[in-house]
Amino acid sequence: MTKDDESSESLVDFLPAKHPIHRLSPVFRADLARAQRSIIARAFPNAEDFCQRVFDDLKLAVQLPNGLKDQSVEAVADLPFADLLSLFMSINLTAGIPESVARLHAANLAQRSQLLRAFDDPDAALAWVTAKVIGIVAELPKSAEEIEVGRNPGDVLDPYLLAASQALLCDGEFRQAIGVTVAHKALMILEGLMGHLHEEVVGRMRGNVKNPEPRGTNAEFLDFAINPFPGADVIQPPPSVGEPLRLHQIKSKTGTLNSSGGNRLAEQMRRLRMTYPGAEFYSHALVGNTLRGHRSMGGMLRIEPSLIVLVGDASFRVLTGSQNGAELLLRLYQTAFAQAAADTGYNVETMTTLIVDTFRERAFAEGEGYLESVLHSATRGEAGAQDSRIYRRLGRPRP
Numbered sequence: 001m002t003k004d005d006e007s008s009e010s011l012v013d014f015l016p017a018k019h020p021i022h023r024l025s026p027v028f029r030a031d032l033a034r035a036q037r038s039i040i041a042r043a044f045p046n047a048e049d050f051c052q053r054v055f056d057d058l059k060l061a062v063q064l065p066n067g068l069k070d071q072s073v074e075a076v077a078d079l080p081f082a083d084l085l086s087l088f089m090s091i092n093l094t095a096g097i098p099e100s101v102a103r104l105h106a107a108n109l110a111q112r113s114q115l116l117r118a119f120d121d122p123d124a125a126l127a128w129v130t131a132k133v134i135g136i137v138a139e140l141p142k143s144a145e146e147i148e149v150g151r152n153p154g155d156v157l158d159p160y161l162l163a164a165s166q167a168l169l170c171d172g173e174f175r176q177a178i179g180v181t182v183a184h185k186a187l188m189i190l191e192g193l194m195g196h197l198h199e200e201v202v203g204r205m206r207g208n209v210k211n212p213e214p215r216g217t218n219a220e221f222l223d224f225a226i227n228p229f230p231g232a233d234v235i236q237p238p239p240s241v242g243e244p245l246r247l248h249q250i251k252s253k254t255g256t257l258n259s260s261g262g263n264r265l266a267e268q269m270r271r272l273r274m275t276y277p278g279a280e281f282y283s284h285a286l287v288g289n290t291l292r293g294h295r296s297m298g299g300m301l302r303i304e305p306s307l308i309v310l311v312g313d314a315s316f317r318v319l320t321g322s323q324n325g326a327e328l329l330l331r332l333y334q335t336a337f338a339q340a341a342a343d344t345g346y347n348v349e350t351m352t353t354l355i356v357d358t359f360r361e362r363a364f365a366e367g368e369g370y371l372e373s374v375l376h377s378a379t380r381g382e383a384g385a386q387d388s389r390i391y392r393r394l395g396r397p398r399p
Helices: 005-007 026-038 047-057 074-075 083-096 100-118 121-138 142-149 157-170 174-204 259-275 299-305 315-321 324-344 348-366 370-379 388-393
Strands: 234-236 246-251 279-285 309-312
Touching: 026 234, 047 279, 074 142, 083 100, 100 121, 100 157, 121 174, 121 324, 121 388, 142 174, 142 348, 142 370, 157 174, 157 299, 157 370, 174 234, 174 348, 234 315, 246 259, 246 315, 259 279, 259 299, 279 315, 299 309, 309 315, 315 324, 348 370
Parallel strands: 246 279, 279 309
Antiparallel strands: 234 246
């Protein structure tokens, strides 16, 4: 193969030869071209081919019904989970599979169908998310020390909030109050995980490419070789003739992006519009059912009126090309979270028991109540570490 042949193969389809996107690195152009080939209608010519792949993936030999070959792949692949269950249940029963087994197979087939609809390589996507979640589970609180002090030495367990939880939420039970605290800290860690997961996972879906923004001082500057889309999280090359290049910025909820961050994003999108004429630019909040209360939308649209701000299902339809895009993302997470839970064995109840036992032993040794023990741990320390006059004189590191 000649260099000219390689160059032509890495051209992005459906865009003019002189389009600025062809100035990107060959690796990035190849990723965009691969994303275009992965679009569901290009990957499967009809519903029969898609269903056959689903059954093959689960190693089930079943005769598919007549008529699937005459239906588009979207006619099956874009069904909601409940309808997929009904479809595969009918196919299994018609094939003579006993009802109890047919029901189990139907659930697995429906799940696999949605994973295959979302990803060209479902197993790779599932493995990546599972590994990421397992890594985060290692950071969840497992000991009294981990809920007493966070990563920042000044982030200590609030004894007054713990007292409020015990009295107002937990019917006076100290153990339940500790359980609420453990769950709260764990949820805060998981909330931080979700935003990063959304960007990466949506970027791995069919038709999409995750924008590998560089870290460091050059993150704001457009460079066709190393940073061609500053501000964008996901790139969608045109799926067909006449469709535009689409650039997406993704957040979990409308409140995730404050006004200053929104203005910065709008400025970045304005610069991208001038660089990539004819492209469409989006800001998404995946979880939500209304733009009402969107703190940064007004400011963003004043700076860049062409920016399209979407939330909830409207976002998923654009990002996944499916009417059930939200379900596709849920199916991957549901599967990955279950696998990570089985692999790690993390359980809030178990951790709560261990932590309460530690507090009980400490309080008994100190001859005081549980809350008093937590209070003293959260407020007592070296004098030189609590008074700025001494702290700075001793040359302590600044906060």
